[in-house]
Structures are given as C-alpha cells and as structure tokens.
Amino acid sequence: MRKKIAAGNWKMNGLKADIQVVEEIAKAAKGKRVECFLALPASLLASAPKEIATAGQDCHAQPKGAYTGDISAPMLADAGAQFVILGHSERRMYHKETNEEIAAKVMAAWQSGLTAVICIGESEDEYRAGKTLEVLGQQIKGSLPPGATAQNTIIAYEPVWAIGTGLTPTNDEIEKVHAFIRDKLPNQDFSILYGGSVSPKNATEIFALGDVDGGLVGGASLNAESFSAIINALEDSL
Ligand code: PGA
Helix, strand or coil, rough: CCCEEEEECCCCCCHHHHHHHHHHHHHHCCCCCCCEEEEEHHHHHHHCCCCCCCEEECEEEECCCCCCCCCCCHHHHCCCCCCEEEHHHHHHCCCCCCHHHHHHHHHHHHHCCCCEEECCCHHHHHHHHHHHHHHHHHHHHHHCCCCCCCCCCEECCCCCCCHCCCCCCCCHHHHHHHHHHHHHHHCCCCCCCEEECCCCCHHHHCCCCCCEEEECCCCCCCCCCHHHHHHHHHHHHC
C-alpha cells in the first residue's frame, strides 16, 4: 500500500524560537490518516515535540569519525529523526554529491533504521533539452541501492527549476514523470512525492494526479498556516 505523505523541508532555516511553529504543525498533523514529517535543521531535531515525526536533511555514509562538520545517520536517529532526506538538488549542486555517494548514504540511513527520502530531478537545461526522463533514469539507477523497499525508501521528484521559483511542471508532465519513476522502482508500493513550489494554491490539484503520493514542501512548510493547508489538501485527496 502506497502511503500518502506530507513532508516539510526547512533547509537552513529555523531557530529555537521556531519550535512554536513545529508545535502548531504537529497539531495540524494530529489524527490525520496521511503521514507528516518535518526535515528540520540538525540543531532543532532533539527539541522538536514528539508528536511530529522528523527527518535529517543529509547524513554521512560513515557512522562516525574524523569528518568535521558532518552528521551521521546514528546521530540523526539518536536525536529522534525517523527519516533523512538524501541527494537533495541543493546537496548535489553545492556539495557536488554524486549518485554513488548518495547510494552509500542511503545504506547508512537504513543501517540506523531511518527511512531514506531520495531526491531526484532534472535541471532547467536538461528540462529544456528534453532530457528529463533520461536524467531521472540515471539518478534512480545510481542513487537507489539494492535492497530498497517501500518501507525503507521514499522517492521525491523535484525538478530543480521548480524549487523556490513558483514554477511547476504542467499536471500532464508531473503525471508522466511519476509514472516513469514508478516503472523504474522495484515494485508498485513506493511512495513518490512531488516537490518544487508546492503551495496551498496548487496542492489539491497536484495531489489529485496519478502516481503522486504527496509532497516535499520547502518554503510553504516554514509557516504553520500554509503547511497545515497542504496537509489538509492531502488528507482531502484520500
Ligand atoms: P520549495 O522547495 O517548496 O521551496 O520549492 C522544495 C524543496 O526543495 O524540497
């Protein structure tokens, strides 16, 4: 059974004072049939209320060692996280993460009992050149290790040009891409989230699309009101 998931990605945003926003989102998520979690900055994971599930935004492939500034999967689990986002386009871009490195991180996440949220997506140039499916095929092949199941892995399709821009692919494009991704996965049970400028305005429409099992939401998850509206839109789609 494919799970419906509303996930927030706070990126490098949030101070202690913002735990209040997390609490409000936890209230909105309470009693819902859809799953909700927030990928908080590592500094906030341990202080997040237990009522909402949390995620790390990256982890190292090694469990510990001399890697200044990095965080490991056992550390995220120790801080209370149940999920970890891996291979986000901002990591691929600014930290030059390769598919191979991402696959190693995914295996590290599984070893610590974390569910890996593997992000894939084409750049604007690749989109314009009509290479979307080719790029996604390579990313899936390279960053999804053997052993991936619908229990230990979630896929997030995030076109790089749609992130934080207010732009989204057409509904038709989203459906085609999600069907393509599903076809490449080991079975039909994986949850495939759409990410990239999801907002309370477009959430209902996007969540109604075939093969879309929810959203990975950046900007709109920083505000309790807008993320709650997105959670409600997903709940209403059931
Ligand atoms: P956005 O970010 O919703 O702000 O476009 C999505 C993401 O990068 O996960």
